[in-house]
Amino acid sequence: MREVGACSAGNWVTGLMLQATRADGAIMAFYNLDGIRTSLVMPENQTTREITVYDIYTITPFANSLLLYDLNGQELAALLQQGLNVPNYGDQMTGLTFTYTATGDSGTPRQERVFTIQSITLDDGTEVDIHDTETLYRVCTTNFNATMPGSVFENKEPIIPMADAPIDNEAFIRLLREGRKTNGGYVPVDTGARGVNVTEVNTQDETAPSVTVP
Numbered sequence: 001m002r003e004v005g006a007c008s009a010g011n012w013v014t015g016l017m018l019q020a021t022r023a024d025g026a027i028m029a030f031y032n033l034d035g036i037r038t039s040l041v042m043p044e045n046q047t048t049r050e051i052t053v054y055d056i057y058t059i060t061p062f063a064n065s066l067l068l069y070d071l072n073g074q075e076l077a078a079l080l081q082q083g084l085n086v087p088n089y090g091d092q093m094t095g096l097t098f099t100y101t102a103t104g105d106s107g108t109p110r111q112e113r114v115f116t117i118q119s120i121t122l123d124d125g126t127e128v129d130i131h132d133t134e135t136l137y138r139v140c141t142t143n144f145n146a147t148m149p150g151s152v153f154e155n156k157e158p159i160i161p162m163a164d165a166p167i168d169n170e171a172f173i174r175l176l177r178e179g180r181k182t183n184g185g186y187v188p189v190d191t192g193a194r195g196v197n198v199t200e201v202n203t204q205d206e207t208a209p210s211v212t213v214p
Contacts, residue, residue: 004084004102004110004197009036010092011190013060013172018094020171021066021140024160027122028095029140030079033087037061051187053173060169064142068159071139073132075152077117079139082151084115084195090145093194096122101199118198142168 010033017029038058042049071079080098082089087110098120104113120128128137143162146153158165179187 004091004106004195006092006192006194007033007036008189008191009039009059011094011192011194012187013168014092014094015190016172016175017066017140017168019175020166021068024068025138026068026095026140027124027138028093030083030090030145031092031142032083032090032145033092035060035062035064035142035144036092048186051176056169056172056176060172062144062168063170064144064168065162065165066140066168066171067143067146067153067162067165068138068140069146069153069156070136070159071152072134072136073120073129076120076128076137076139077130079152080117080120080195081115082148085110085113086148088145089148089151090141094190095139096120096128097194097196099196099198102197 010031013036014029014031017031018026021029036059038055040049040051040055040059079090080093080100083091083093084100084102099118101116101118102113117130120130122128122137129135138159141153143165145151146156146158176187179185
């Protein structure tokens with residue numbers, strides 16, 4: 001059973017997606033965990049490892065197109081909820097953090113849980129009104145995620161036609177090669193959480209012992 005939440009590989013891939021499309025206005029990116037096909041394992045007793053072209057084609061082998069869409073706050077909340085239930089809608093992300101409530105627990109299949117988005121905050125600190133249907137936010141996703149039945153992208157045209165859109169693994173290789181020149185060849189690991197289940201936080205708070213500060 002897949003756990004709910006971001007993983008470091010998902011953070012890395014979506015970070016590269018955002019980097020590849022930021023010039024076209026993207027402020028967040030979404031990918032699906034099942035599309036990340038391998039782990040880049042750190043050698044024993046090592047703190048770094050080499051990333052090869054083979055690694056990139058292995059971790060993202062499907063040559064997905066990186067598509068841009070404009071979503072309003074309500075649609076963005078719906079996308080996050082869909083991804084929590086079904087990873088293929090895009091459960092890995094960069095550019096925002098959010099809070100949600102959920103029925104059941106980690107032992108309950110994701111599809112049987114009810115997820116409700118409570119808040120969304122962009123990386124620049126902007127609070128997104130999850131009921132707003134007017135303000136638009138540009139997101140990057142893949143053609144696979146966007147064509148899932150019932151997706152919020154259904155019946156929307158991408159900002160850049162798919163025939164002209166960058167391919168994920170090719171764009172990642174280009175960006176990493178550029179970074180090799182400008183960043184000493186080092187790629188930091190992003191282990192930050194994206195979503196916080198406030199149901200669990202509130203439960204933990206209720207059972208935590210009280211402390212008096214002198």
